[in-house]
Amino acid sequence: MRRTAPDPFRRIQQWHDAAARAGEKQPNAMCIATVGADGMPSLRYVLLKSLSPAGLVFFTDSRSRKGVELARSPKIAATLRWGATGRQIRVEGMAQPLPAAVADEYWSTRPRVSRLSAAASIQSAPLRARELLVARRDALAQRYARHGIPRPPAWLGYVIEPCSIEFWTQKRGRLHHRELFSRTTRGWRIQLLQP
Numbered sequence: 001m002r003r004t005a006p007d008p009f010r011r012i013q014q015w016h017d018a019a020a021r022a023g024e025k026q027p028n029a030m031c032i033a034t035v036g037a038d039g040m041p042s043l044r045y046v047l048l049k050s051l052s053p054a055g056l057v058f059f060t061d062s063r064s065r066k067g068v069e070l071a072r073s074p075k076i077a078a079t080l081r082w083g084a085t086g087r088q089i090r091v092e093g094m095a096q097p098l099p100a101a102v103a104d105e106y107w108s109t110r111p112r113v114s115r116l117s118a119a120a121s122i123q124s125a126p127l128r129a130r131e132l133l134v135a136r137r138d139a140l141a142q143r144y145a146r147h148g149i150p151r152p153p154a155w156l157g158y159v160i161e162p163c164s165i166e167f168w169t170q171k172r173g174r175l176h177h178r179e180l181f182s183r184t185t186r187g188w189r190i191q192l193l194q195p
Contacts, residue, residue, distance in 0.1 A: 008165045008181045008188060009051050012080075012089060015167070016048070019082035030058065032160075033077040034069035034095075042069065048080065049106065049157075056091060056160040057098065059106055061123035063154045070095050076160055086170030091162045098157035107151040115149040116140050166193070 019027040028048040033041050042065060046058040056078065060067055070076065076095040081088040107115065120137035127133055140149065162183065169177040178193035 006188070008162075008167070009053075009055075011167060012056070012165070013051055015082070015085070015087055015089065016080070019085050019087070022082070022084035024082050024084045027080075027082060029080070030056070031079045031081075032058070032066065034066050035073055035075055036065075036069055037072060042066070052159055054096075054159050054161050055093065056162070057157055058160075059103065059155065059157045061118065061121070061152070061154050062097070062156045063125070064123035067123075067154070067156070070158065078160055088168045090164075090166040090168065091160060092164045093160050093162035095158045095160050098159055100153075100156075103155060103157045104151055106157060107155065108148070112149065115151075116144075118155055119149055119152050171195075 016027050026047075029045050030048040031043055031045050033043050035041055044066060046060060046066075048056055048058060050057045062068075062071065074094040074096060076093060078091040079088060080091075110118075116137050119140050120133060144150075162181075164183065165181040167179045167181070171177055174195060176195040178195060180191045180193050181188045182191070
């Protein structure tokens with residue numbers, strides 16, 4: 001049975017908050033999948049930093065494998081899973097870069113050590129020796145000892161604009177509860193799925 005559904009982003013926030021209260025160590029850990037030029041999918045974890053009216057927001061180095069793949073094809077899938085509450089959310093959609101001002105605003109809230117590490121690293125690039133990366137970070141720490149660390153231009157925010165969101169709840173006997181929210185021109189529609 002299909003029926004008109006409310007905006008699902010409120011539920012994402014509620015489930016995230018419930019997981020945090022239940023003791024989930026990193027409730028904003030989100031596994032994302034991108035697709036390479038050869039059609040091979042690639043998975044990795046990022047941190048869900050916020051929900052916007054458009055979707056789910058995360059930040060990364062656009063020179064990384066995921067950044068390069070998203071520039072080639074913005075198709076993306078994501079999963080949030082919380083063992084503490086027996087819930088997971090699956091998202092499919094398109095990832096769009098956010099304006100530089102959004103990245104600047106979030107960059108300024110990051111701990112200094114995180115900004116130094118991100119500025120020192122060209123994410124996913126080959127590394128001859130770890131000592132070189134540590135030395136580059138230490139040099140930046142000295143260079144910016146009395147100043148703010150500028151955001152590298154390649155360090156960007158992305159928003160996942162979902163076309164579908166599935167809410168999965170663990171139930172006894174593996175008779176799990178699944179609700180699929182699908183975006184339409186009139187808003188969100190909801191459909192129950194069999195486990």
